[in-house]
Structure formats: C-alpha cells, structure tokens
Amino acid sequence: MKPQLLIALLALATTCLYAQRPPVDCKxxxxxxxxxxxxxxxxxxxxxxxxxxxxxxxxxxNSCGQYVNGIGYRLQDRMVYGxxxxxxxxxxxxxxxxxxxxxxxxxxxxDVTPDGHYLVAWAINQLLLIDLVSGNYEETYIDxxxxxxxxxxxxxDIAFNPVSxxxxxxxxxQQRLATIDIFTGKVTLxxxxxxxxFTGLPALFFDAFGNLWGIGTYYEEKLLYQLSTFTGEVxxxxxxxxxxxxxxxxxxxxxxxxxxxxTAFPDHVSHCGSLDFVFTLSNRTGATQTGIGIEDWIPDGxxxxxIVKNPFGGQILSGVGTDYLLxxxxxxxxxxxxxxxxxxxxxxxxxxYKNQATLKNVTIQSTQPENLVSDDPRTHFxxxxxxxxxxxxxxTLSADARVLCPGDATILDGxxxxxxxxxxxxxxxxxxxRATQSGTYLLEIQTDxxxxxDTFIVLDAGIMVTxxxxxxxxxxxxxxxxPDITGAGQFFDQFWTANPTDPxxxxxxxxxxxxxxxxxxxxxxxxNEFGCTATDEQIIDVERDLYVPNVFTPDGDGNNDLxxxxxxxxxxxxxxxxxxxxxxxxxxxxxxxxxxESNAWNPQGQEKEFPIGVYTWIAEVLYPDGRREPMxxxxxxxx
Numbered sequence: 001m002k003p004q005l006l007i008a009l010l011a012l013a014t015t016c017l018y019a020q021r022p023p024v025d026c027k028x029x030x031x032x033x034x035x036x037x038x039x040x041x042x043x044x045x046x047x048x049x050x051x052x053x054x055x056x057x058x059x060x061x062n063s064c065g066q067y068v069n070g071i072g073y074r075l076q077d078r079m080v081y082g083x084x085x086x087x088x089x090x091x092x093x094x095x096x097x098x099x100x101x102x103x104x105x106x107x108x109x110x111d112v113t114p115d116g117h118y119l120v121a122w123a124i125n126q127l128l129l130i131d132l133v134s135g136n137y138e139e140t141y142i143d144x145x146x147x148x149x150x151x152x153x154x155x156x157d158i159a160f161n162p163v164s165x166x167x168x169x170x171x172x173x174q175q176r177l178a179t180i181d182i183f184t185g186k187v188t189l190x191x192x193x194x195x196x197x198f199t200g201l202p203a204l205f206f207d208a209f210g211n212l213w214g215i216g217t218y219y220e221e222k223l224l225y226q227l228s229t230f231t232g233e234v235x236x237x238x239x240x241x242x243x244x245x246x247x248x249x250x251x252x253x254x255x256x257x258x259x260x261x262x263t264a265f266p267d268h269v270s271h272c273g274s275l276d277f278v279f280t281l282s283n284r285t286g287a288t289q290t291g292i293g294i295e296d297w298i299p300d301g302x303x304x305x306x307i308v309k310n311p312f313g314g315q316i317l318s319g320v321g322t323d324y325l326l327x328x329x330x331x332x333x334x335x336x337x338x339x340x341x342x343x344x345x346x347x348x349x350x351x352x353y354k355n356q357a358t359l360k361n362v363t364i365q366s367t368q369p370e371n372l373v374s375d376d377p378r379t380h381f382x383x384x385x386x387x388x389x390x391x392x393x394x395x396t397l398s399a400d401a402r403v404l405c406p407g408d409a410t411i412l413d414g415x416x417x418x419x420x421x422x423x424x425x426x427x428x429x430x431x432x433x434r435a436t437q438s439g440t441y442l443l444e445i446q447t448d449x450x451x452x453x454d455t456f457i458v459l460d461a462g463i464m465v466t467x468x469x470x471x472x473x474x475x476x477x478x479x480x481x482x483p484d485i486t487g488a489g490q491f492f493d494q495f496w497t498a499n500p501t502d503p504x505x506x507x508x509x510x511x512x513x514x515x516x517x518x519x520x521x522x523x524x525x526x527x528n529e530f531g532c533t534a535t536d537e538q539i540i541d542v543e544r545d546l547y548v549p550n551v552f553t554p555d556g557d558g559n560n561d562l563x564x565x566x567x568x569x570x571x572x573x574x575x576x577x578x579x580x581x582x583x584x585x586x587x588x589x590x591x592x593x594x595x596x597e598s599n600a601w602n603p604q605g606q607e608k609e610f611p612i613g614v615y616t617w618i619a620e621v622l623y624p625d626g627r628r629e630p631m632x633x634x635x636x637x638x639x
Contacts, residue, residue, distance in 0.1 A: 021092040023078030026256040070110030163210035192232025203251025208259040262374035270393035272448040274418030293360035301348030308340040354385040393452035403461035405532035461530040463487030467538040476569030482511035489528030517625030564600035
C-alpha cells in the first residue's frame with residue numbers, strides 16, 4: 001500500500017467501553033494489531049522516519065489488553081470488525097471495543113467486503129461470511145475448492161482489493177499469493193513464489209489505489225512489504241522497529257473514502273523538456289462527487305502545454321499556456337481514474353523542483369466539504385509534495401540494453417516528451433527504429449536548447465542445443481538423453497516430446513534416461529531466461545534381436561553342449577518346445593528366461609539316447625512392452 005502509512009494497530013478489550021463511539025480516522029491510513037507474548041493486543045500507529053526510512057510502531061494511549069484478530073475496516077460506518085476468541089467485536093476510533101455477537105468459532109484472518117456486507121474470515125479450509133447488514137450477524141460457511149495438487153490453504157491474513165473487489169490471501173505452505181472467490185470458495189494460486197518472505201504475512205492490507213502491503217518476518221527482521229499482485233514480486237521492504245513485543249500480529253487497511261495522489265512522469269527531465277503530471281483520484285464514498293475543484297501551481301519555468309486526459313469534466317478556469325491549473329465543478333464517479341496534464345519546461349537551472357496540488361470541496365461522510373492535498377505515492381511519506389529533477393539532456397538519457405532472439409525483431413523507442421528532432425545513425429528521423437540484429441544503436445535527440453545521444457544496446461540472446469547422433473539399441477537397453485546447450489543465459493528450461501509417445505519420459509528434466517521399446521524420435525525444446533528457444537532431436541531405433549543356434553554338440557566337452565534362446569537382455573519365454581522328426585515332444589519348458597542355461601535342452605546324460613539329426617522347436621517370447629512374438633526353427637544335433 002502506498003504507505004499512506006500510518007498504521008493503526010488495533011486491539012482492545014470488550015471492557016474498554018466509551019460513552020460515544022467515534023469513527024476511525026482513515027487519514028491515518030492502515031491499521032495494524034500487534035499481539036505480544038502475553039496475548040494482549042495494542043492499538044498502534046506506524047510512522048516512517050523521513051531520514052532513516054525505518055517504520056516505528058507507537059501505541060495509542062487508549063489501548064486495551066484483550067486479544068484481537070481477523071480485523072477488517074468497514075467504510076460504511078468507519079468501524080473495525082474482528083474477533084476476540086469466539087466473539088464478534090466492533091472497534092471504534094479510540095480503540096474501544098464492544099461485543100456484537102457470539103460466533104460458532106474463532107478465526108485468525110479476516111477482512112470486510114468493499115460493499116460492507118460481510119466480514120469474511122478464514123476458518124480452517126472454509127470461509128466464514130458474517131452478515132454485517134442484517135443485524136443478526138448470520139454465519140455462512142463456504143468450503144474451499146482447490147486447484148489440482150493443492151489440498152489445503154494455510155493463511156495468516158486475507159485482504160480485499162478495494163478497487164477490484166478481489167480477495168487475496170498469502171498461502172504460507174506454497175509461499176505465494178492466492179485469490180479466493182467468497183461465494184464459490186474457489187482458490188487460485190499465483191504462479192510466482194515469494195522467496196523473500198520467510199514466515200508468512202500475518203498482516204495483509206491494500207491501500208485505496210489497489211496496492212498490496214503486508215507485515216512479515218524475514219528470519220529475525222520485521223518488515224513492511226510492498227507486493228505486486230501482477231508478478232508476485234516483492235517491490236519494497238521497510239524495516240519495522242517494534243517498541244512493544246509482537247510475536248503475533250494482524251492488520252487491516254483503512255483506505256480513506258476519498259484519496260488524492262500526484263506523480264510526475266518522467267521524474268528526471270532535461271532542460272527545455274516536458275513531463276506529465278498525473279492526478280489520481282480514488283472515490284469510495286458510495287456516490288459520484290460533484291462540484292470538485294483542482295488547483296496546482298506549476299514550479300518556476302514550467303507552462304501547461306496540454307491537458308492530456310480529463311475524465312472528470314468541469315470548467316477550466318486556468319490551464320494551457322499558464323503556470324496555474326484551476327478546474328472547477330468536476331464530477332468524480334466511484335472508482336479510480338486520473339487527470340493528466342503535460343508541462344513544458346524552459347531552460348531552467350538544474351535541480352529538484354516540487355509542488356503539491358489541492359483538491360477542493362470533497363465531502364467525506366459529513367455535510368462539510370473539505371480540501372485534500374496530494375500525496376506522492378513513490379515515497380513512503382504521507383501527503384508529501386511531488387518532486388522531479390531537471391538535469392542536462394545527456395544525463396537524463398541512459399543506455400537501454402535488451403536482448404534479441406534469432407529471427408526476431410525489437411522496437412527501439414527513444415520517444416521523449418519535449419523532444420523536437422530525432423536522428424538515428426542510418427538517417428531515420430523517427431523516434432522509433434526496428435532492430436533485427438544485435439549491436440549498438442545511437443539516436444540523436446534535440447530539444448529547444450540541448451542535443452543528446454541516446455544509446456540502445458541489443459544483445460544476441462540466441463542459444464543452440466545438440467543431442468547425440470541417432471542410436472540403435474537392443475530392446476530393454478537404457479540410453480541417456482543429455483542436451484549440449486550453448487549460448488546466452490544462465491537459466492534454461494527443457495521440454496521433451498516423443499513420437500510415438502513414451503510414457504516413461506520426463507517432460508521437463510534437464511536430462512533423462514529412456515528405454516524405448518520401439519523406434520522413437522525424441523525432441524527437446526530449450527528456452528533460456530530471455531525467452532529464446534532452440535530445438536534438436538535424436539532417433540532411438542530398437543532391435544529385438546534374438547539368437548537361436550542351428551547346431552549344437554551335446555558331447556560333454558563344455559563347448560556348445562546346450563540348446564537355448566539367447567538375447568542381450570533377459571526376456572521371458574512363455575513356452576519352449578522341441579520335437580523330433582516324427583513330431584514327438586522331446587523337451588518342454590514354460591515361463592523361463594532367455595540365457596538361462598538351467599532351463600536349456602541338454603541331451604547329454606539323459607536316459608534316452610537322442611540320435612543325431614534335425615529337431616524342430618517352437619517358442620513364444622514376451623517383450624517388456626507386452627508384445628508376444630511366436631518363433632520357430634530347426635536345430636541340428638551333432639556328436
């Protein structure tokens with residue numbers, strides 16, 4: 001959450017009752033409950049030091065000692081709801097709590113739906129929906145529906161995105177974010193593992209603009225995390241200095257009903273360049289706000305060049321061609337949207353420039369309109385001015401490195417606000433260039449008062465993969481498939497396919513041992529960390545060669561005395577029968593193995609004298625793939 005970060009950390013006793021119940025002041029931003037080793041809860045604010053960047057929790061004077069958990073802020077009455085044991089409680093702006101109802105069970109994670117209808121809690125593989133509107137606080141349980149391979153969902157806190165309405169939780173076992181449908185119980189895991197979070201996020205909350213924040217522990221360090229719901233990345237980490245004990249914690253956001261941010265893009269701009277001011281408004285008051293005004297004085301040397309976007313309408317009393325923005329009678333609907341203006345700079349001195357806009361006539365759950373000052377969301381400080389830095393053109397340009405896969409193209413974009421002319425080395429005078437080869441590309445950029453050179457470095461990210469030559473094996477043999485990978489990148493993903501399909505292969509193994517039963521074409525597709533691919537294939541042909549001698553000499557000399565079926569690998573023989581020239585069965589074995597001399601025909605030393613001559617044999621061999629092969633032939637007995 002943009003730390004609009006004073007974090008009010010809540011906790012309180014049902015015995016701490018006050019004559020009046022003042023609402024929670026959301027201008028102090030999120031709330032957070034710290035529970036120490038005694039089981040007590042303390043209401044805190046979270047302050048960030050402007051110099052050291054350390055977040056400090058400071059207890060409020062009216063904190064009470066009861067254990068509080070699963071809290072959520074309800075915008076509709078500006079109260080906080082949560083659990084004390086099995087009690088549903090309501091907490092006011094002083095930290096005092098009252099009991100509203102007895103619940104069928106307690107819970108440790110909770111938040112209030114953006115519409116204020118339910119307090120939603122996690123209750124051991126179920127969601128608990130507590131109706132806050134009906135007055136009797138009815139409970140509804142929803143069973144979780146997990147994706148394949150997931151059997152449970154363990155989370156220490158859940159939070160609703162006030163912009164999208166989506167419920168998020170952090171699954172401690174999987175170390176990743178998950179979204180939960182509160183009406184069906186469907187759980188969807190984010191594919192990205194958050195490796196920097198060691199013990200989970202016992203406090204999870206959003207700000208009014210849909211930014212996700214959490215309190216967690218990395219080894220011994222307590223940290224305030226900013227998290228991306230799009231990539232699963234940890235965007236920032238701020239150390240927290242706990243004044244009181246806090247081996248347990250819980251939190252909820254307190255996004256104000258109306259919020260106002262201002263950013264400068266880019267925030268590093270050249271003399272005689274241009275930049276955009278983006279004014280972002282978040283309206284959660286439950287209705288369109290009308291009669292809203294906005295004013296902003298542009299710092300010295302800046303002139304409003306263009307109103308790029310204005311979704312709020314109103315009368316523009318001062319704007320383009322001046323250094324003062326004034327728009328009145330705007331209509332701001334529910335949701336989040338932005339007003340954007342473009343500012344042209346003169347040849348002003350190098351340095352940092354700051355300004356802060358004012359939003360007028362905002363009514364927030366009262367009859368008296370008030371003014372709001374803008375906040376810069378790129379800092380961790382509350383209601384601060386928006387800054388941008390003016391520097392020489394060359395210093396605002398930096399080398400842009402990117403990678404190129406063979407056969408692909410990349411667009412080099414040197415577009416810069418305030419630029420007048422562009423020229424590439426090849427003479428092209430557009431701000432963009434299509435590059436199909438690796439190398440260094442230079443773009444000369446001119447503003448009204450400066451010339452600079454932007455550098456684009458395109459790196460060859462191609463890779464090659466080679467498998468061994470095609471190979472002939474005997475059925476039952478095992479062969480190692482191991483690709484030789486060269487080229488760019490440190491990380492490679494292998495994806496194997498086989499034709500015909502080999503059920504024994506490993507689809508994503510770096511290498512694998514296979515034992516095909518028939519001629520098979522193995523193909524590997526290798527992808528590096530830059531998304532470039534390469535492929536190769538290896539054909540494994542399979543022989544089913546058996547050796548059956550056509551002559552043997554059972555004379556006891558130890559050489560060629562036995563008649564049996566040989567194979568390189570041991571195979572099962574279902575039956576093996578030998579007949580004399582009159583068709584009489586002279587030898588039979590069933591369910592034996594190839595190469596097994598103990599089950600071979602050895603006429604030497606038998607009671608019956610077997611004459612020299614030609615004998616007929618039949619057999620059936622069972623291969624590892626289940627195939628049976630009937631065989632027959634002749635063998636000549638010689639002495």
